Amino acid sequence: xxxxxxxxxxxxxxxxxxxxxxxxxxxxxxxxxxxxxxxxxxxxxxxxxxxxxxxxxxxxxxxxxxxxxxxxxxxxxxxxxxxxxxxxxxxxxxxxxxxxxxxxxxxxxxxxxxxxxxxxxxxxxxxxxxxxxxxxxxxxxxxxxxxxxxxxxxxxxxxxxxxxxxxxxxxxxxxxxxxxxxxxxxxxxxxxxxxxxxxxxxxxxxxxxxxxxxxxxxxxxxxxxxxxxxxxxxxxxxxxxxxxxxxxxxxxxxxxxxxxxxxxxxxxxxxxxxxxxxxxxxxxxxxxxxxxxxxxxxxxxxxxxxxxxxxxxxxxxxxxxxxxxxxxxxxxxxxxxxxxxxxxxxxxxxxxxxxxxxxxxxxxxxxxxxxxxxxxxxxxxxxxxxxxxxxxxxxxxxxxxxxxxxxxxxxxxxxxxxxxxxxxxxxxxxxxxxxxxxxxxxxxxxxxxxxxxxxxxxxxxxxxxxxxxxxxxxxxxxxxxxxxxxxxxxxxxxxxxxxxxxxxxxxxxxxxxxxxxxxxxxxxxxxxxxxxxxxxxxxxxxxxxxxxxxxxxxxxxxxxxxxxxxxxxxxxxxxxxxxxxxxxxxxxxxxxxxxxxxxxxxxxxxxxxxxxxxxxxxxxxxxxxxxxxxxxxxxxxxxxxxxxxxxxxxxxxxxxxxxxxxxxxxxxxxxxxxxxxxxxxxxxxxxxxxxxxxxxxxxxxxxxxxxxxxxxxxxxxxxxxxxxxxxxxxxxxxxxxxxxxxxxxxxxxxxxxxxxxxxxxxxxxxxxxxxxxxxxxxxxxxxxxxxxxxxxxxxxxxxxxxxxxxxxxxxxxxxxxxxxxxxxxxxxxxxxxxxxxxxxxxxxxxxxxxxxxxxxxxxxxxxxxxxxxxxxxxxxxxxxxxxxxxxxxxxxxxxxxxxxxxxxxxxxxxxxxxxxxxxxxxxxxxxxxxxxxxxxxxxxxxxxxxxx
DNA sequence: CGTTTCACG
DNA sequence: GACGTACGTGAAACGT
Numbered sequence: 020x021x022x023x024x025x026x027x028x029x030x031x032x033x034x035x036x037x038x039x040x041x042x043x044x045x046x047x048x049x050x051x052x053x054x055x056x057x058x059x060x061x062x063x064x065x066x067x068x069x070x071x072x073x074x075x076x077x078x079x080x081x082x083x084x085x086x087x088x089x090x091x092x093x094x095x096x097x098x099x100x101x102x103x104x105x106x107x108x109x110x111x112x113x114x115x116x117x118x119x120x121x122x123x124x125x126x127x128x129x130x131x132x133x134x135x136x137x138x139x140x141x142x143x144x145x146x147x148x149x150x151x152x153x154x155x156x157x158x159x160x161x162x163x164x165x166x167x168x169x170x171x172x173x174x175x176x177x178x179x180x181x182x183x184x185x186x187x188x189x190x191x192x193x194x195x196x197x198x199x200x201x202x203x204x205x206x207x208x209x210x211x212x213x214x215x216x217x218x219x220x221x222x223x224x225x226x227x228x229x230x231x232x233x234x235x236x237x238x239x240x241x242x243x244x245x246x247x248x249x250x251x252x253x254x255x256x257x258x259x260x261x262x263x264x265x266x267x268x269x270x271x272x273x274x275x276x277x278x279x280x281x282x283x284x285x286x287x288x289x290x291x292x293x294x295x296x297x298x299x300x301x302x303x304x305x306x307x308x309x310x311x312x313x314x315x316x317x318x319x320x321x322x323x324x325x326x327x328x329x330x331x332x333x334x335x336x337x338x339x340x341x342x343x344x345x346x347x348x349x350x351x352x353x354x355x356x357x358x359x360x361x362x363x364x365x366x367x368x369x370x371x372x373x374x375x376x377x378x379x380x381x382x383x384x385x386x387x388x389x390x391x392x393x394x395x396x397x398x399x400x401x402x403x404x405x406x407x408x409x410x411x412x413x414x415x416x417x418x419x420x421x422x423x424x425x426x427x428x429x430x431x432x433x434x435x436x437x438x439x440x441x442x443x444x445x446x447x448x449x450x451x452x453x454x455x456x457x458x459x460x461x462x463x464x465x466x467x468x469x470x471x472x473x474x475x476x477x478x479x480x481x482x483x484x485x486x487x488x489x490x491x492x493x494x495x496x497x498x499x500x501x502x503x504x505x506x507x508x509x510x511x512x513x514x515x516x517x518x519x520x521x522x523x524x525x526x527x528x529x530x531x532x533x534x535x536x537x538x539x540x541x542x543x544x545x546x547x548x549x550x551x552x553x554x555x556x557x558x559x560x561x562x563x564x565x566x567x568x569x570x571x572x573x574x575x576x577x578x579x580x581x582x583x584x585x586x587x588x589x590x591x592x593x594x595x596x597x598x599x600x601x602x603x604x605x606x607x608x609x610x611x612x613x614x615x616x617x618x619x620x621x622x623x624x625x626x627x628x629x630x631x632x633x634x635x636x637x638x639x640x641x642x643x644x645x646x647x648x649x650x651x652x653x654x655x656x657x658x659x660x661x662x663x664x665x666x667x668x669x670x671x672x673x674x675x676x677x678x679x680x681x682x683x684x685x686x687x688x689x690x691x692x693x694x695x696x697x698x699x700x701x702x703x704x705x706x707x708x709x710x711x712x713x714x715x716x717x718x719x720x721x722x723x724x725x726x727x728x729x730x731x732x733x734x735x736x737x738x739x740x741x742x743x744x745x746x747x748x749x750x751x752x753x754x755x756x757x758x759x760x761x762x763x764x765x766x767x768x769x770x771x772x773x774x775x776x777x778x779x780x781x782x783x784x785x786x787x788x789x790x791x792x793x794x795x796x797x798x799x800x801x802x803x804x805x806x807x808x809x810x811x812x813x814x815x816x817x818x819x820x821x822x823x824x825x826x827x828x829x830x831x832x833x834x835x836x837x838x839x840x841x842x843x844x845x846x847x848x849x850x851x852x853x854x855x856x857x858x859x860x861x862x863x864x865x866x867x868x869x870x871x872x873x874x875x876x877x878x879x880x881x882x883x884x885x886x887x888x889x890x891x892x893x894x895x896x897x898x899x900x901x902x903x904x905x906x907x908x909x910x911x912x913x914x915x916x917x918x919x920x921x922x923x924x925x926x927x928x929x930x931x932x933x934x935x936x937x938x939x940x941x942x943x944x945x946x947x948x949x950x951x952x953x954x955x956x957x958x959x960x961x962x963x964x965x966x967x
Numbered sequence: 968c969g970t971t972t973c974a975c976g
Numbered sequence: 977g978a979c980g981t982a983c984g985t986g987a988a989a990c991g992t
Contacts, residue, residue, distance in 0.1 A: 619990075698985080710986045872979080884983065
């Protein structure tokens with residue numbers, strides 16, 4: 020292969036060996052059809068694909084290690100000696116990764132006796148000498164010594180560049196001094212000895228003081244600290260050897276000249292053949308999309324690529340087992356989707372549904388807002404592949420976006436009233452199960468037409484009950500995971516963004532294909548998931564919590580809550596005027612105008628223009644400017660305080676005052692949120708459009724917004740909230756005796772904690788001490804960490820760790836709970852609440868310690884947060900019926916995790932309060948008897964703020 | 968479309 | 977000893 024002698028301008032050097040290890044540990048196990056593990060190959064291939072697609076390089080090579088033994092072992096026989104053998108699953112992948120590089124038609128280089136890093140150093144030098152710039156694709160710290168002067172590094176996994184600043188952040192010195200620092204601090208991974216007792220921090224300090232290693236070693240006797248001085252004298256030679264080990268060799272006689280690394284076009288057929296042979300379907304299809312004509316040329320004599328499961332599915336839930344459970348993968352069943360345009364056809368489908376006893380259904384509407392939405396069509400599925408679409412509100416195509424001047428004709432459809440009249444008996448028939456995906460929405464739609472759909476199953480809730488936390492619960496995602504099937508996307512039929520035309524304007528055939536498929540997939544999901552819920556002992560959670568909650572939440576959404584529009588408008592104007600004042604003041608303080616809302620510009624003003632102390636912190640090189648940082652800076656300068664004031668008003672104005680006015684429903688004059696029942700992994704609800712679970716309450720300015728949430732005339736808003744529910748559950752679940760007793764006594768729990776942990780009497784306690792104890796109690800619920808607590812309390816991590824230690828000593832049961840919960844999660848991949856709800860945490864086995872620790876804290880929190888969610892859900896299910904039975908008209912409007920908000924006639928408030936308390940406090944019975952009491956506090960007023 | 972910030976429990 | 981920090985959410989604004 021002779022390369023045209025083009026002078027290199029940009030050379031990419033990919034650290035192949037480094038990447039294989041990283042990909043292997045970062046990705047979940049994955050096997051191709053013949054059982055060969057290929058997860059690292061997939062990671063590697065994805066990386067190359069992206070790299071080749073994005074790079075402007077004209078020369079590129081992947082560099083590998085040829086063998087474990089290199090010239091460095093002759094310098095120091097212990098070099099990399101204690102490094103464990105590669106895991107057996109990785110070994111076969113070394114070869115395949117080289118095949119992958121070949122398939123991409125990228126040059127690859129390796130050389131006996133040298134590490135990949137030495138070859139990279141050599142090519143980098145050659146490239147610079149030829150006038151090219153160099154990008155080293157790697158995150159290996161051993162390569163950082165090469166950075167600078169036209170050489171940069173790029174971490175393909177984190178997609179970030181590593182330049183001199185990043186190197187300085189890591190080593191505390193510039194790239195040219197990295198070798199000296201490494202010589203001192205050594206490297207336990209590579210078994211580079213360094214000097215005992217010297218870490219990165221100390222090494223950087225020393226090198227910054229003395230300039231380089233040799234100067235330091237020669238002037239070692241001057242060093243003040245006796246221990247350090249002696250180490251440097253005793254281990255000077257070891258430091259020199261270490262330096263020789265870490266310094267890369269840039270004069271290797273490379274086997275391939277730089278000129279031969281020129282970027283070559285790949286052969287799409289060959290690449291496709293390789294990818295398909297590994298079973299990398301996603302990547303193969305992307306290649307195919309880019310090269311439509313490509314035909315895979317046989318690469319390996321292998322069976323058809325089979326279940327190398329899509330990466331989305333390769334979590335803790337054993338996707339292969341699920342897939343093998345699949346009754347009929349859609350691809351193999353003939354699809355018969357029918358357009359229903361006559362009453363006779365409609366009756367035929369209704370009869371089929373009644374005969375089956377189960378029908379999947381889906382509604383198409385002209386709005387995502389269930390309160391405003393009008394029906395455009397209905398789809399039904401009665402058996403896999405057998406589905407129909409009944410259009411009722413489609414308009415002529417031309418009528419959609421523009422004025423219907425030509426009177427574009429409405430396609431033939433059965434009148435809506437007729438369809439509804441015929442469907443009503445079916446949808447309300449107790450003997451016919453109706454199955455929807457996110458059925459709450461469809462229940463709402465039909466309720467607005469006077470149809471009470473029942474009984475109903477929801478495949479989104481079934482999937483969530485089984486696998487919350489493992490993956491998303493949208494239908495498209497589930498179809499891909501369970502059936503390996505790509506659904507038609509809404510935006511493909513109805514457009515999106517500017518070209519969105521609304522479903523009513525979609526031509527009937529396209530609408531049929533999309534809508535009928537939704538019902539079809541829903542039916543198939545139901546056949547798969549419903550039996551699993553029983554088999555896997557999750558029926559109680561689904562049947563007693565999730566399923567009965569659907570109609571209750573649907574009613575709350577429909578009820579909505581009244582907001583005082585005029586008051587919100589006044590607030591918006593007030594906030595706006597005050598913002599203008601602040602803005603002027605800020606610009607004066609800053610010495611010129613800038614966009615206060617831009618963290619980037621603000622950071623530059625604070626830290627560069629004004630030169631305030633603090634500085635960079637983000638991984639993206641951006642300055643941090645959050646409230647904590649500005650609060651600290653406020654001691655030094657007036658500007659940060661003003662920015663904090665401005666930000667508060669900006670937030671209140673845009674997110675609340677203005678947005679809520681926009682959200683007032685023109686039909687009802689109220690605000691209707693939408694609750695997501697399968698959004699949060701822990702079992703909590705989530706509120707969207709608008710989010711009514713984060714209405715301000717903590718500050719006086721913020722509470723003005725809450726004051727605009729009001730009752731109808733003659734009514735009050737009544738707020739009932741569980742006191743300390745998660746801490747009570749922690750006491751119960753972890754069996755913390757002292758905490759349980761305190762709750763039984765009705766003690767001030769934070770004061771009690773403070774008294775126990777800090778050994779001070781509750782009487783006359785310093786509020787500061789109680790505040791600390793409160794933070795620790797919260798920390799317990801969150802899976803406490805020294806760093807987190809330190810940040811919360813503005814103390815040092817060491818002090819925080821002391822507090823935690825004292826807490827564990829006083830309440831030893833909590834430690835057991837934490838350890839057992841983590842162990843359970845590692846074994847099963849999920850944790851459970853006392854009511855049996857599961858929360859999956861795929862990250863619990865992550866090889867990255869930070870991500871794993873994150874999952875461990877989540878594992879500790881989820882059973883507590885989840886049990887609290889179970890309890891309030893149980894109360895919500897019982898309340899409407901209990902209130903009705905007592906002859907009370909209270910309507911449940913909102914849920915905010917541990918609080919329920921009702922609208923109550925003024926004449927009934929006295930009688931309503933005890934009912935709310937009784938049902939909510941008794942919500943665990945009869946399945947669970949808590950060892951601590953639950954306490955509910957009730958308040959009432961004409962606004963939500965005052966009802967607290 | 969991802970990041971940053973901030974509102975809530 | 978590295979990782980990069982308290983748990984769970986959603987919305988708005990900025991800037992690429």
